[in-house]
Structure formats: structure tokens, C-alpha cells
Amino acid sequence: MKIVHNTETQDDPLSLEELANINAYWRAANYLSVGQIYLLDNPLLKKPLKLKHIKPRLLGHWGTTPGLNFIYVHFNRVIKRQKLNVMNITGPGHGGPGIVANAFLEGTYSEVYPNISQDEVGIKNLFKQFSFPGGIPSHCSPDTPGSIHEGGELGYSVSHAYGAVFDNPDLIACCVVGDGEAETGPLATAWHSNKFLNPIKDGAVLPVLHLNGYKIASPTILARISHDELEKLFVGYGYKPYFIEGSDPEMMHQRMAAVLDSAIAEIKAIQHEARIKGVTERPIWPMIILRTPKGWTGPKEVDGHKAEGSWRSHQVPLSEMATKPEHVALLETWMKSYKPEELFDENGTLINELTALAPTGIARMSANLHANGGLLLKSLQLPDFRKYAVEVPAPGQVLAEATRVMGCLLRDVMTLNYEAQNFRVMGPDETNSNRLGALFEVTNRAWMASKLPEDDHLAADGRVMEILSEHTCQGWLEGYLLTGRHGFFSCYEAFIHIVDSMFNQHAKWLKVSREIPWRQPIASLNYLLTSHVWRQDHNGFSHQDPGFIDHVLNKKATMIRVYLPPDANTLLAITDQCLRSKDLINVIVAGKQSQPQWLDMSSAIKHCTAGIGIWSWASNDHNDEPDVVMACAGDTPTIETLAAVDLLRQHVPDIKIRVINVVNLMTLLPSEEHSQGLSDKDYDSLFTTNKPIIFAYHGYPWLIHRLSYRRTNHKNLHVHGYKEEGTTTTPFDMVVLNELDRFHLMANVVDRVPRLTQSGAYIKQYIRDKLIEHRLYITAHGKDMPEITDWKWPSRPYNNSDNE
């Protein structure tokens, strides 16, 4: 391979002794990695290797591991030499054995898992647990000390790394990117994160693109374009790439040491200059492109085929141990090539000369405090959310834009925590559009690229992060939260599906982390989903989908909260709850439009604390059985339900209606499944055991059935929701097309309340007439009828009302 020497690096910075030691440490990590993949017993190969010492099922990924170990030992060197604060983020997901081996060599592993002691017994246990039932997975996971990055689905290492260093000015993230991972979309755009990194207030990411040539069987793109293209690509992404290419360990160690010295010096120089002179222009940060053979130092050839440097090294280069005894011998030769007897003493403890190479205490990458962010977490300073309350003298009499009100709360959260620098808001260019613009009274959009006079609220130290990549927003926020900070992600509802699988992985990380005693709780991941499915004013039928809630509810309910606040005051109360919570994923769905406000602040707090409740001011079944329960969840369904109640009470004065609003969807789950779920008794007392329930729900109607199917009165539950109808049209027509509107709700009540089915003919005719009138009106005028847009909940309802 062609070696490109960057003239700025010093030649051969390592003395012969340093070189020998670094190489020995690398051999130790490689030895422990191979051992994890293969061995059940005989961990130091003190006895001749036999089939019985080898695991019955060989699982793991060797290919990427020696390169990861190589990078790790060199970072150890610079951490120690320059007293750096470095955390490690390993993109090549299945390189777990390497990262675990290094945590073990540093002693951290034994500190958190005392049974994996730094001796022969410990090594045996270390080997056995790997990819073994009841043990650890073959990739980095929450149980790996020093990791914040799951090695499952690929693509998020770079955004995690940037998220981790935002507001951590002394932190450097060593971010290894695999060349397979580099083909994913999320990774391909995350390189641009450097346009958002402030050299004064943020730390630095030092990406190491690790080219080893193959995915599973196909070559990787970046390993197979010309050197010139590869270099230009990363210059184009805004980096200064250093190339390290080859397979001779001695040369590679010298080159890596020289490049790392230069890269760290450049990072320090950039930061120093900015911190003295202020931010003048976007710096060009260094990065490293490391090209090594896949399965480096592994068997050169297996069964007559090339192994090292080929796709055949991707997973387990030697297998079929039971049927091919020569493979056992080959494995023994391979492992002995690392000379374990020179690396570990008689007890199986790493020899002192090598132990001395690793940093100590929290300088170890495996013990970096930021990688167990809960240790560093400071609670947010929160203002009293009640002070942002919308005055609601009576239900439905004033209008407000709920998210705009919430924006004021977020603004003051930003201010109160400005000194702590531990709160950021992410979104794909929708902060203003989602009416959270009050944030810009106290901060700006983070922006390090060039600016023009007409630009709106851009600054190097902005704390609102906007990039048209939901993946990057989510990745940054995950990295930020996992390192012990707080944040908020606002997104159009339909587009949040873009991060479905990222959400999965974070939810699973949280679930596993909770079960690991040494992992401390972190701040919750908070989503605000707005511009929701009920507003299609100029969209066609193209991407609308309220199904993120369904997706979220497939995860372990203990980690999940879904809130549908119907107005501004409930949104404030819920936002406060979310910002205080830990280790959860909170999903808030709320519209940004001007809408009627229902609850004053004290009612809102009561309602949000319960999560569900009867709205007695809208009901008239007091001290009596209702004829029908009208339930609603979501802002638009709440309006339509109340409008239907109003119409019904005008047209059928003696009907007894109970109105229930659900703000916390988890309350509908059985109490055995969720701590916030209603007991059957409480559920029955709300929903009755035998009356019809007309439930107007924000999303896909079957979700409410899925939450309720075990409840007594499920057979009488009739849910209206989004059923994939509606293209460009008015807000009210959207609900009509999906039969969630007041008229369809009313019609369903007439159908379900036995004593109305006969007498209801005139109401049904009224409803039909109204729907025709609506259709004619919007077709002619392009907007909703005044009787719809001007409708208000009556301020002094009904002469015959019994609820006053």
C-alpha cells in the first residue's frame, strides 16, 4: 500500500523501548481479544490447546478488532504524555472484544466486575462470558465501562462523539468510524457536525476513519476510491486528514504516534487560539484515516484461502474446530504469536512495564467520567412553570398557541442553566416554525460556517442546534444526554419516524443501563412532536403518520412516557415533569396552532398529575350514570369531542355525557404493566362497565384498543382516530375525512346510546346536512365554515345544565 507521509509529522517519535512496549501492549490486547472469541479454558495457553478448551459456538468479529486495539494503545500514550481527557467512541459495532480487552488491561473491568479479576482465573472468566449465554454481547454495550455507544445498528458514532464534546471544553472524543459504518446515511452527514463545534466552549472530536476494506463480504466504498478522492472528500467535509496506511507494525506504530502527536497539537492550537482571540472563523480540525488489513495479525491463510486482509477475517477466521483439528493447531499458533508468556506473569497479571503504559484513574478511557454521564449530571434549574400559565377564566374562552407558551418556559430554562452550560435544544430547522422562538431571546442557533447579514440568530455559542437531519439531531442529543446533560428535540410528527431505529437503540440502552449498578441515571430524552397529523394544509398524502407513538409503545413500558396535552397549561405542566425525569424517553405530542384553552393552571396540574380524568365542567352525568362516555386524547380530538358534546347537549338536552380527557397515555395500560397504569377498579369507575365509550384519539385508533383490550368495558369502546385519509385540505376537513370530527362523533353517540337510536333520526339528518354544507363551503371558499372556526365552548352552558 502507498504510504503518504504528511510532512508536518515528526518521523519516528518512539524510542526503541517505547516501540517495543507499545507493541507488547497491543499484542496483549489482541491476545485477550482472540481469547474472548475462542477460549473457554486454558486462558494463558499454559497447556497444549485442545478442542475442549474452545467454545462450542464461535461468535464474534475479529476483523476490526486489532485495528481498534492499535488505536486504543496509541491514545493511551498521548493521554498519559499530555494529561488529556479522552473518551472513546467505537463505531465498528462488533469490535467489542478489543474494547473489553482494553478496559480489562486498564483495570477498570475488574473494578466494576470483581469476578473478572486481573489474573488467570479472571482472564478465564473474561473469555468465557464473551458472546456466551448470560455473559456479554460481542459488541460494545452498556456493560462495557467507558462506552456510551451501542455497537448494534451502525451509523451514529460521529454524532454521538460531537454530542459528547459539546459544552465539554476539555474533552476530546476519540471516535473510530468503520468503513462499513461510513456508508450509512446518518454517518455520511454527521461529518458536517464540525460546522457546529465551538472551539472555545466545546471540546474536540478526533475522528479515526478505519479502513479495513470490507463489510461482511463486499468491499467498502471508501476503501476503494482513489487516495486523491478520499483526501478531497474529507477536505470537502472540512477536515485535515492524516493518512496512516500499512501493515508493518513497527512502521505503523511510529507513524501513528507521530500523527497523533500532530493531531493533538493541532487541536490544542486551535482551541488555544480561539480561547485567547475569540472565534474568528471555523477551524479545520484534524482527522485520521487509518488503513490496516482486516484481521491484522490474524492467520494469513486458512484452508488455502487468504484470511488476513480479506473479507474472510470479518468474523471468526477459524471455525469448524471439531472437524478440522488443524484449525485447533492454527489457533494455538496464532494466539502464541502474541507471546502471552512475555505479557502476563505467572499469575496471569499484566507485567508492570505494560501496566505502566496505561493512564490511571479517571484518565483511563474506560473510566472516563463522561462515559458514565449520570455521575456528572446536575439537575436542571427550572423556573416555576406556573408563571407562564395562560389565564383561562373559563374553559374554552381564550385561544393560545401551546408550543409558543412552552417556548417561554424553555427560554427561561436556557437562561437559568446558562452558567451550567448543560441544556440544548435540537431540531431540524423547525425551532421557529414550531413556535419555540422565545428561545432566540436568550440564545442563538449554533453556527460556525460563514454568515450573511440577513441571517437570523446565528452564533458560534448558540445553544439551539438545527441541521436538516433528524438522525444528527438525535445522535447529538443522545451523546449530550449520555454524558450527563439535558436536552430537548422538537420535530414535525411525521418526520420523527426517520429516527425510529435510533430511538429503539437508545431505549434498549436505557433498559440495560438501569440493570447495571455502576451506571448512574441520566436525563431523559424528551421529544416534542408538533406540526402533527391533523394539519395538512398544504401537504398532500405523502408522509403523514402519527405512528411514532405506536413504535414507542412497543418498547418496555417502564422506560416510556407518551403525553398528549390538550392545551398550553397542560403542556407546561408536562414539560416540567419531563425535564425533571431521568432515564426515560418522553414523547409529547402537541399542536402549535392557536386553539382554545381548557384548563387553568391549577386544574392543569391536577389533571397532569393524574394523567387522566373526568372533565366535570364539560360533563353532565354528576351523581348519575352517564348515557355515554366521551373520551379524548390529543388537542384536536379534545376540540372535536367538546364540540360534539356541545352539539349533543343542544340537540338532546337530557343526554347524560361524561367527558374524559387522557393526557398521559400510559394510564390506559393495566397497572401490572406500568406504574402509571390505572387499576381495573379505577378504570372501570371512569369508563363504566357497560356504557358506550366514544374515544377520539390523536393517532391510529387500534392503539387505544391495544392498550385497553383487557378492560371490562372494552366491548363498548369505539375509537375514532387517524385512518390514513386526507390530502391537501383544511384542518377541519382533515378530521372529517378521518371521521374524527364533531359530527361523526355525534353520529356514533346516537348510534350507540340505545334510547337515541330511534329518536335520533332527526339528529342524523342534521349531521348529514352539516357534512354536506361543510364540503360545499370548503370547495367554494378554500377554508372552513365560520361556524367551525368560530365555534366556542359555551361560557354559560345550557339552561338545562346540571353542572353548575
Place this chain on the structure above:
Amino acid sequence: MKIVHNTETQDDPLSLEELANINAYWRAANYLSVGQIYLLDNPLLKKPLKLKHIKPRLLGHWGTTPGLNFIYVHFNRVIKRQKLNVMNITGPGHGGPGIVANAFLEGTYSEVYPNISQDEVGIKNLFKQFSFPGGIPSHCSPDTPGSIHEGGELGYSVSHAYGAVFDNPDLIACCVVGDGEAETGPLATAWHSNKFLNPIKDGAVLPVLHLNGYKIASPTILARISHDELEKLFVGYGYKPYFIEGSDPEMMHQRMAAVLDSAIAEIKAIQHEARIKGVTERPIWPMIILRTPKGWTGPKEVDGHKAEGSWRSHQVPLSEMATKPEHVALLETWMKSYKPEELFDENGTLINELTALAPTGIARMSANLHANGGLLLKSLQLPDFRKYAVEVPAPGQVLAEATRVMGCLLRDVMTLNYEAQNFRVMGPDETNSNRLGALFEVTNRAWMASKLPEDDHLAADGRVMEILSEHTCQGWLEGYLLTGRHGFFSCYEAFIHIVDSMFNQHAKWLKVSREIPWRQPIASLNYLLTSHVWRQDHNGFSHQDPGFIDHVLNKKATMIRVYLPPDANTLLAITDQCLRSKDLINVIVAGKQSQPQWLDMSSAIKHCTAGIGIWSWASNDHNDEPDVVMACAGDTPTIETLAAVDLLRQHVPDIKIRVINVVNLMTLLPSEEHSQGLSDKDYDSLFTTNKPIIFAYHGYPWLIHRLSYRRTNHKNLHVHGYKEEGTTTTPFDMVVLNELDRFHLMANVVDRVPRLTQSGAYIKQYIRDKLIEHRLYITAHGKDMPEITDWKWPSRPYNNSDNE
């Protein structure tokens, strides 16, 4: 702005007359675009503009539109001059008015929508329908002639464009990429599609990166990096970028014409050389970077703020018409600046000099046949799938890897359609891993980047497409299908969530297309999901999720099929069905492991035709009521159900069990909701009206409840499925942790069958003992007990059997 002249282009290729005409055509398109956003009436401004002529709700995106119109008219020029076959793909989603305006100017719009005639009345109708209830959306959509690309969620233009030109050697895709869209991950990696494009057998994509500087309010990254970085980025991506930057129309027209001439000449030269000499190396294809002001030619200033060239032009630069009469005047001035009286005659018809500029017939981009791919669709030549049948002399007696068998079928589909060149298989480097390797007997992986001797089955004309980007695989396949070809996407089950939102958009496209008479049906989008949730051998709890099925079932059921074939022969029959179908999205979930085979081919065909059925060979309730119905869907649940049946029949010889297998999940839906749904009568006759149903399901258990909650016997339905448990462990332990295993199924039967609840104590003890034995065994040995791995359905079951 700095103008970069590429020396290879000819200066000023347009004569003054051509220049004037092209500019006039552009003005006409701009005029019609503004008219769509604003006007209800007075379409040619023959009368002074009044408030009443203006729409009550102003919706649409002006910012990107004039640039799109500029690109369009210049492509028209080269199409005509050089008799090109060009289709248009417009990434900037909301530039709908421009694309619609051009389709109208070309006459295509009036051909498919006769009420939008090429006269004043037609223009009035054209204007009114835009972003108007009952009209068209503000973005490109299926109702836009010439479009295959929904302007909803951004990020897929480039992968769609490449998908469209694969195997279309004469086609050029003009692919406009917005600078907002360019920030998305899927777009950022899709540029690399050029490593898969064969200059002999494929057509060409000419990307036009349109920099207009802003997203909604934030600047875009690519518009704010240096010229040098931008150029290097695209050279790094493997393109030769031509820059066109400025705002003076005259200069810009000349420059665009010159660049387009050069770019097309280069494309032709690349293709010519390759088609004569064969493929020697990957060509460097041209691309265009067009930098124009946002809202170019729109109002320079509104209310004292800069409009043209600023983020304020993103949507509607002038609004508040009712309250700001000066805005009405400004709009009139703006629209009159295009001089409509020079462009349209008295009748409102485009003048002849301008009409003559557009191509005619199917050369019009709006009438390109590829953009209505169903017109070009040829049915696949399919082999008789029965010839791949696995011999199944009796249920459960032989083992096979279902997807490996399917691979043989796909191989022959590839061969039979080799001449037609209309079938491709996509997957993120998992073709072999998913055991579809037989494909490589007849084709290769498409690969145009450099090769090494150790590489496996790479070729420029390979028909298997592997890139580690599910987004790109899906985008390519959508583009390929929408232009009238066939394909297959194989993916690990967990990772398919990556394309959740792409699936949404394609499903919605299909739904709307079906309602448009001139759109012809296209081939279905077929997914094979394998490496499914039940195999976690070395994964931790990191990304596993069988919820894609749930996601899919939220869409309109008419477009959706979900199949869970339990063995190889059913997988063959289902694959054949899927490959024959049109306008559907078929999801097949099937494991790749060696597993017992249940049905011989003739039984498999019968079973797959019905989609659901009683497996009488496994049941013993003949001519009698069963004590319990044991239902299963999915390969792993089927094995566990049959193992449970076996154990039950050994331990409770007199129990009457009915075994039902579900291969087509849609059969569970009510017949009113889906054409394949069972009637209540048929459902009841299968599942009984009052017996316990123990249902073992592949995915999240509540999905089965959601499909069945209206059925008579729903209260007795007990579903076992994936409940988010299980980390690195054995296959059998995965089912144990989720209580889907034979023992838990058996225990549930004992609990639910009344006459067993008393006498079942000993069986419950047996089950407890077995589960403890299992746990001890895997902890000690790292693999499943032989009695699990060796279990076989009895070949001559049960002395007491009544089913022979």
C-alpha cells in the same frame, strides 16, 4: 457572488433570440408558479388585482421554485437539441408549483386533466387547485405528470434517480437536489451511487445541486462552506462539478446553457467510450452546482426586510393581504414583472414561439414514459417454483434453510429475466449472510470502484446491489420499481426500521397512484426480513425489534401484505405470489437457519393460497371440539407450538388440540377491512367461539390482539410473542426469556383448559424442572440441551393418536 468559469465550457452559446426566448419561457413558468400560490381569479391580470382575486389561505413554497423553473427550461433546450430521453426528479419537495407549471406549459397537464386547459379558464383552474381543498398539494406528488418522486420527506432524490437509470442505458435523470435536502443522511450517502453505475448498461444521472442558501430559517451547510471545500467534497464523491453562480438572468442563462452542453457531451462521451471499449475504470460523471438567490425574481424587499435572496422567501414572501393593501399592490407588480401579456395570447394560451421551445410527445419530461413506469412494465418470467421444493416425506422429518432454497428460485428468476434486464436484488451486504448466495451462480455484485484479487463476485454488470445503507437500497429499489421494473430487498429484520419513513412515503404514493386513472400499476415492493428477532446468538439487547410489521399494518391495508412462511416450501409459494403481484408492499419474514420442514409442496400451495389453516396432521380434534386451539405465525413460533403439542400429547394423551398456522397475517383482519380477511363465520369455525386460543406469534403480541379484537372469541385469545427480553444467548433461551417456548406454551394450555387446571400440577412441575434444567445447561455449556436441538416432530405420533 464569485463566478467560477470552467474553461471547458463554451462562452455564450445562446444567440440573442434564443436567450430572449428561454428567458421568456422561464418568466412564463415563474408567472404560473406565483399565480398558483396566490390567485383564485383574474389569472392573467387583465383586471387590476384586488383582494378578492387572492386566495384566503396562502400556502406554498416560492423560494426554490424559480431555480427549478430555470433548470427545467434549460433541460428542455438540450432535450430538443440533442433528442435526449430525460426524466426529471425534483428533490426540493415543495417546488411543486414550478414542476406543475412546466407540465402545464408542455401541454401534458391538460392532456391528463382536461379541465386544466391551455387557456384562461384552464389557468384559473390551475391556480385555484393548488394547495386548495380537493386540489393538489404544494409539492410534487403522484398526480404530477412526469414525477416519480414525492415531495414530502426529503432525502431520496439521488437514490431514486440512480434507481431509475439502472438498466435504462438511454435515460438521463435530471436530479435536482436542494441544499436543505443535501443535509439529510440518506442524501449524503446516496452521492456514492456512482460507484454502482455501469456506463454500458445503465443510463446516467446528472445531479444539479441547487444552493439557495437557506432551509426554513437556518442557512444550509453546503451554501456556507468555501468554494474550495464544496468543490473538493464533490470531487471526493467522485464527480466533476460545474459551478453556475449568480443572479443576473442573462449571464446565468448563457452559463447554464454552456454547462449543460458540456455535461451532456461528457455523459455521451463516457457512455460511448465504455460501450465501444468496455468498462475499464469508474468514470467521473459530471454534476452541476447551481447557486441562485432564494426566491429569485421575487420581491426584493417586503416590509423593509430583504426578501429575494433571504430565508424570508422560503414560503410565501407576501402575506397578510387583507390587512396590508400594499402587499396586494406589491404582488401585482411582482407578477406583472414577468410580463404575462407578452407570454400568453388573448385566450391565455402560451405564444407559439415559446411553445416551440418545449420538447414534444414523450420527449417532454412531464410525459416521459419511465415516470409512469407501469406503462413499460413487463411481467417477470418466473420458473415453476414447485421445482425447488424440499422433499418433505412427512412433517418435521427433514431440515432445510428456507432462504437458501429461496435463493435458488431467485437465481433462476435472475436468469430467466437476464435478457429483459429488469430484475435486481438489493441488500446492505447481506445477500450471502441471508443465504441467497445461489444468486452468485448467475450474477455478481454490482461494483464500479476498484477491485482486489480476494474480492468475491464483483462486476460492473452485477445485478445484486450491496451498500451498507438501507436508505440507499430502498431508494434505488423504489426508483427501479417506479420506472417499471422488478426487485427484491433482503434485510436483517431489526435494521429495516431504518427505512420506516421511506416505506410510509412509498405506501402513500401507491395508495394515491391507484386512484389516478393515468398511472399504471407497477411491480410490488418486496421485502425479505431475515436474521430475525429470535436469533440473538451474539447480539446484546441492542436493536432487536420485530415491529416493522406493526409499522406496516398502520398503512392502508389494501396496499399491504405480511407473510410469515413457516418453512421452505411455503416460502417458495409466497415468494412466487409476491413476484407476480402489483402495486403492493409485500413483507416476508423468514429465518435463514436450518429448521424442520413441515409441508410438502402441494400442502404448502394449499396453505399459502388460504393464508391460514388447520394443520390436521398436528391436530387431534377431528370431528370433535378441541380443548384448546394452538395457533402459530412465524417459523420459530411454529416449531415451539409443535413441540408443545408433542409434549402435551405425550403427557395428556386425551387432550384435543387444534393446530392452526397463519402464513398470511392479513387473514386475521375482518373481511370488511381487507380482501383477504376471514369472515367472522370462517374465523369462528377455525378459532371456535369459546375455547382457549394459545397463539404463538413472531412479533409483538399485541399486534394479534389488534387484528382480532372484534372477533367472537377474542376474550379467550392468549398471545405469546416478543416482549423485549433477551440479550446474547442461545436460540432456545431467546424464546424462553420471552415465554414463547414450548414449556411456557404448554403451561398456558394447562392454565386455560379447565379440566387440566386441577390435574395439571404434575405437568406444571415437569415444566418448572425443564426450565431449570435448560438454564443450568446453557450456563454450563453455552449451547442448548440436546433434547431441544434434537427435538423432532414424531414421525408416527402417539399410540393413542386419532389422526391417522
